[in-house]
Amino acid sequence: MGRLEEIQRRRTFAIISHPDAGKTTLTEKLLLFGGAIQVAGAVKSNKIKKHATSDFMEIERQRGISVATSVMGFEYNGVQVNILDTPGHKDFAEDTYRTLTAADSVIVVIDVAKGVETQTEKLVKVCRMRKTPVIVFINKLDRSGKDGMILMDEIEQKLGLTVCPMSWNVGMGPDFKGIYDSFNKRLRLFSAHGKQTEDDTIEITDLADQRLDKEIGEKLADVLREESELNTAVYPEFSREAYLSGDLSPVFFGSAINNFGVKEMLECFIDIAPPPTPRETDTRIVMPEEEKFTGFVFKIHANIDPKHRDRIAFLRICSGTFERNKYYQQIRTGKKLRFSNPTAFMASKKNVVDQAYPGDIVGLYDSGNFKIGDTLTEGEKMQFKGIPHFSPEQFRYIDNADPLKSKQLNKGVDQLMEEGLAQLFIRTSNNRKIIGTVGALQYDVIKHRLEHEYGAKCSYEPINLHKACWISSEDSTALKTFVDRQKRLMAKDKDGRDVFLAESQFSLQMIQDQAPEIEFHFTSEIQ
Numbered sequence: 410m411g412r413l414e415e416i417q418r419r420r421t422f423a424i425i426s427h428p429d430a431g432k433t434t435l436t437e438k439l440l441l442f443g444g445a446i447q448v449a450g451a452v453k454s455n456k457i458k459k460h461a462t463s464d465f466m467e468i469e470r471q472r473g474i475s476v477a478t479s480v481m482g483f484e485y486n487g488v489q490v491n492i493l494d495t496p497g498h499k500d501f502a503e504d505t506y507r508t509l510t511a512a513d514s515v516i517v518v519i520d521v522a523k524g525v526e527t528q529t530e531k532l533v534k535v536c537r538m539r540k541t542p543v544i545v546f547i548n549k550l551d552r553s554g555k556d557g558m559i560l561m562d563e564i565e566q567k568l569g570l571t572v573c574p575m576s577w578n579v580g581m582g583p584d585f586k587g588i589y590d591s592f593n594k595r596l597r598l599f600s601a602h603g604k605q606t607e608d609d610t611i612e613i614t615d616l617a618d619q620r621l622d623k624e625i626g627e628k629l630a631d632v633l634r635e636e637s638e639l640n641t642a643v644y645p646e647f648s649r650e651a652y653l654s655g656d657l658s659p660v661f662f663g664s665a666i667n668n669f670g671v672k673e674m675l676e677c678f679i680d681i682a683p684p685p686t687p688r689e690t691d692t693r694i695v696m697p698e699e700e701k702f703t704g705f706v707f708k709i710h711a712n713i714d715p716k717h718r719d720r721i722a723f724l725r726i727c728s729g730t731f732e733r734n735k736y737y738q739q740i741r742t743g744k745k746l747r748f749s750n751p752t753a754f755m756a757s758k759k760n761v762v763d764q765a766y767p768g769d770i771v772g773l774y775d776s777g778n779f780k781i782g783d784t785l786t787e788g789e790k791m792q793f794k795g796i797p798h799f800s801p802e803q804f805r806y807i808d809n810a811d812p813l814k815s816k817q818l819n820k821g822v823d824q825l826m827e828e829g830l831a832q833l834f835i836r837t838s839n840n841r842k843i844i845g846t847v848g849a850l851q852y853d854v855i856k857h858r859l860e861h862e863y864g865a866k867c868s869y870e871p872i873n874l875h876k877a878c879w880i881s882s883e884d885s886t887a888l889k890t891f892v893d894r895q896k897r898l899m900a901k902d903k904d905g906r907d908v909f910l911a912e913s914q915f916s917l918q919m920i921q922d923q924a925p926e927i928e929f930h931f932t933s934e935i936q
C-alpha cells in the first residue's frame with residue numbers, strides 16, 4: 410500500500426468524558442470489534458482504580474501499563490483506527506488536554522442520567538477552540554435518565570455544540586426498547602448483553618409504518634413519531650462538511666456495556682471522521698501528504714523507578730514517513746537524533762516499528778532530550794503550533810525543605826516542568842515559586858519524584874487562587890500600567906511572560922471588564 414493510501418485510511422481520535430460515563434467500556438467494545446483485544450476487561454484492568462487506598466501509589470503501580478494504553482490501535486474494515494487515551498480520574502492533568510492536540514477528532518461520551526458534567530465541559534472547550542470534529546455518544550440507555558430533548562439542549566448550551574441526532578432512543582431504563590437510526594432509517598431493538606441478532610434490525614423508512622406500533626408498542630411509537638418530527642424541525646440535517654469544520658456534532662444513543670449502538674457509531678465514525686488533518690506551524694501549514702517527515706511531541710511519560718530513568722516521548726506524525734534509525738532534527742536544539750526502537754501501541758501490545766505514517770503516534774525512548782511541544786523534521790526549521798499550556802486551576806507555593814539541596818531542587822523542578830507535569834510561575838510581589846496544575850494529584854507526583862529522582866525535598870503552602878492567565882495588549886503603555894497596578898497578583902511564567910493570578914471567577918470578570926484593552930489568555934503556546 411502506498412503512503413497516500415496509508416494516510417487516507419487512518420483515523421486518530423480521542424474519547425473524552427467525565428469519569429464514570431463509560432469511556433473505558435466504550436473503548437473496550439471498539440477494541441473488541443477491531444479484534445485488538447479478545448476479552449472484555451482487558452482495558453478496564455489498566456484503569457487507575459477509583460477507590461484505591463492511595464491514588465498516588467496506585468498511579469505508580471499503573472504507570473507501566475498506562476504507557477501501553479496511551480494509544481490503542483486497531484483495524485476495522487481496512488481502516489487503521491488510533492484511539493488516544495485521555496486520563497480522566499484523579500490523574501486528570503494538562504496531559505489530558507494536550508492529548509487532544511494530537512487527535513484529529515473526538516468522541517464525547519455522556520451518561521444519560523448525569524448529562525453534561527464538568528470534565529466534559531472543560532475538554533470540549535479545548536475541542537471547540539481547535540475546531541475539532543466532535544461525535545457525541547449518549548450512554549447507559551438501559552438506565553433511566555434525562556429526556557433526549559433535554560439532553561440535546563444541555564449539550565448545546567453547556568458544550569456549545571450544534572447537535573444533529575443520527576439516532577434516537579425508544580424509551581429508556583426498564584422501558585428501553587432500542588433506537589431508531591434516523592440516518593439509515595432502521596429500528597434496532599434492544600436486547601441486553603450484546604445479544605442482538607439480525608432480526609432485531611428492522612428497516613422502517615416511514616415512521617407511520619404500523620410495524621413500529623407492533624414492535625415497540627403504540628405509546629412509544631407515538632412518542633418516537635412526535636419527537637422525530639420535532640427533531641427534523643429543530644436540528645439541522647447532517648452535513649459532513651459542517652461536522653469536519655467542528656460546526657455540527659452527530660449524536661448517537663446506546664449502551665456501551667450492552668454493546669448496543671456501538672457498532673453503528675463506529676461504522677459511521679469510520680465513514681465520516683477525518684483522516685490526518687493539515688497542521689499549522691510558525692512558518693506554514695504542513696499537509697499530511699507531503700513527502701518529508703514532520704512531527705511533534707505532545708506527551709512525555711517518565712518512569713518513576715529511579716533504576717530505569719528512561720522516558721517515553723509520544724510523537725504525533727504530521728507528514729511524510731517516519732523511519733526507524735533515520736536521523737531527524739530536533740528544531741529547538743538543532744540536534745540530530747535517531748531512534749532505534751520507536752514503538753507503536755496496539756492495545757496492550759507494544760511493537761517496534763520500522764515505519765509510521767501521518768496520524769500515527771510513536772513512542773520514542775528518551776534520556777532527557779525532549780520537551781513537550783518539540784518539533785522533529787528532516788531539517789526544515791519550523792515549530793508546530795497549537796500545543797499549548799493550559800491555564801492551571803490549582804496553586805501552591807513550593808519551598809525548599811533541604812537547604813543543602815537547592816541546586817537539585819531547581820534542576821528537578823525545571824525538568825519536571827519540561828515534561829509538562831505542571832507549570833512554574835514566579836510571583837512578582839515576593840519572588841516565590843508557584844506550581845500550578847490542572848489536577849491535585851500532580852503535587853504528590855512532583856514531591857515524590859523530586860525526592861526519588863533528584864534527591865531534593867520540597868514542601869508546599871496552599872494559595873487561594875482561581876486561575877492563572879497570560880495577558881497581552883496591543884497598547885504597551887496600557888499593559889505596563891496594568892502590570893504595575895496589579896503587581897500583587899502578577900507573576901512570570903518560566904519563559905518570562907506576564908501572568909495574571911485571578912483570585913476568583915468574580916474578580917477575574919471584574920478586572921476583565923475594567924481593563925478592556927488587556928487580553929486575557931487561557932492557553933499559552935509552548936516556546
Ligand code: G4P
Binds near residue numbers: 426433434435453665
Ligand atoms: P469511565 O472510563 O468513563 O470512567 O467509565 P467506565 O467505562 O469505567 O464505566 C463506569 C461504570 O459505568 C462502570 O461500572 C461500567 O460498567 C458502567 N457502564 C458503562 N457503560 C454502561 C451502560 O451502557 N449501562 C450501564 N448500566 N452501565 C454502564 P462500575 O460499577 O463502576 O464498574 P465495573 O464494576 O462494572 O467495572
